[in-house]
Amino acid sequence: MIxxxxxxxxxxxxxxxxxxxxxxxxxxxLAGKPIRVVSSGHQNVVVVVDETYVFRFPRxxxxxxxxxxxxxxxxxxxxxxVGIPQFEFASGPKEKPVYxxxxxxxxxxxxxxxxxxxxxATQLRxxxxxxxxxxxxxxxxxxxxxxxxxxxxxACRAEWRRNWSGYYRAVEQIVFPRLxxxxxxxxxxxxxxxxxxxxxxxxxxxxxxxxxxxxxxxVNAQGRMTGVIDFGQxxxxxxxxxxxxxxxxxxxxxxxxVYKLYTGPHDPTFLSRCKQFYTHIIRFSSLINSIQSGDKxxxxxxxxxxxxxxxxxxxxx
Numbered sequence: 001m002i003x004x005x006x007x008x009x010x011x012x013x014x015x016x017x018x019x020x021x022x023x024x025x026x027x028x029x030l031a032g033k034p035i036r037v038v039s040s041g042h043q044n045v046v047v048v049v050d051e052t053y054v055f056r057f058p059r060x061x062x063x064x065x066x067x068x069x070x071x072x073x074x075x076x077x078x079x080x081x082v083g084i085p086q087f088e089f090a091s092g093p094k095e096k097p098v099y100x101x102x103x104x105x106x107x108x109x110x111x112x113x114x115x116x117x118x119x120x121a122t123q124l125r126x127x128x129x130x131x132x133x134x135x136x137x138x139x140x141x142x143x144x145x146x147x148x149x150x151x152x153x154x155a156c157r158a159e160w161r162r163n164w165s166g167y168y169r170a171v172e173q174i175v176f177p178r179l180x181x182x183x184x185x186x187x188x189x190x191x192x193x194x195x196x197x198x199x200x201x202x203x204x205x206x207x208x209x210x211x212x213x214x215x216x217x218x219v220n221a222q223g224r225m226t227g228v229i230d231f232g233q234x235x236x237x238x239x240x241x242x243x244x245x246x247x248x249x250x251x252x253x254x255x256x257x258v259y260k261l262y263t264g265p266h267d268p269t270f271l272s273r274c275k276q277f278y279t280h281i282i283r284f285s286s287l288i289n290s291i292q293s294g295d296k297x298x299x300x301x302x303x304x305x306x307x308x309x310x311x312x313x314x315x316x317x
Contacts, residue, residue: 019045019057019097027089043232045097048104055089055101058232063098065210069231070100072207075142081132083218083227105227107218112249114219122223127254129225130217130246131261138206138239138264145207145236156205160237165195167284175287178299179306186310187284194277197269204265208237213245240270244278280309 016037024031030049039046045057058066070087077086089101108114115123168191176184194200209216210233218227246255252275259271283302290299 016045019047019055019099022057022091022095022097022099023047023049023055026091026095049101052104053089053101054085054104054229055099056230056232057097057099065232065234066098066100068234072140072142072234073231076137076140079140080136080228082129082225085229085231105218105229107220107226109215110217110219110225111214112251115250115254118223123254124257126219126223126225127257128261131258131263133225133228134209134212134239134242134258135262135264137209138242140207153205156236157201157203160205161195161201164191167281168195170288171284174291175284178291178303182310183303183306186306190277190280194273199269200273203238203240203267203270205236206239206265208235208239208242209233210235210237210241212242214249238273239265240274241278243271243274244281247275247279248282 020035020037023035030053033050035047035049037045038048043059045059047055047057049055069085070090073084073086077084083105085102085105087100087102089099091097091099110126115126118126171187171191175187179187209228209231211230212228216228216230217225218229220226243255243259246258256271283305286298287302287306289295290302
């Protein structure tokens, strides 16, 4: 169903106002401080207060990832080689809207242009920093994670596979009716090539960031990695998934340099399933979101990408 765009905008504004009202009610000491909404996307409303604290208000009713963050971020802060959010504020168990808040992490996001502005030696150091972060995260264990990552790997892999099968059905239901046969065929081939080979599901399940991308990686002016933010998609899953934006943003040479420096869980199809499947997910999701929000311009941009991919695949046959 296409949602009314003006209605969606009113809903967003109303939610933002509710978030700001909740903050000042719960924390009167913040009243009068400069407050700005820096993001109001599909997953969170993000608010910065006095350039000192970041507050995140999840849009979803499913708070399992947030509860996992609250439990694990303090432990991860002790073992990860860079700064990560540490919650100092949280809504009460029955309060709505739900939120968490933490001291802001300093640094600029590692856009491709920022990476390319550094020397080769600095880029190597950043690749080492990213590899070190992912290696430490993917090898992190605590008592409650052991059952899945060590004793019940088959069940974890099966659930991961089921989730992507369900995602494919959502693409079929929401996106396919708006596509021509060539585009539908290409999407089917991408999913089938990933979902059917058993070797794609022989990875070692581990804790993954789940949203590891350029605007969540922070660096300083000297090109040192200073932090990673937004662990809202923290979950048990395939470590290869955390590499997809490295390919999309920085290109294959840098992504594979990071992999060479990576000491976390490896397997024979790690890179191929990332390049051939996970790198497409953000655009599939964008197609779904553009239809659901009624954003025709975004849908047309993603549709043009899809047509290009489908034409290229057809030409290779």
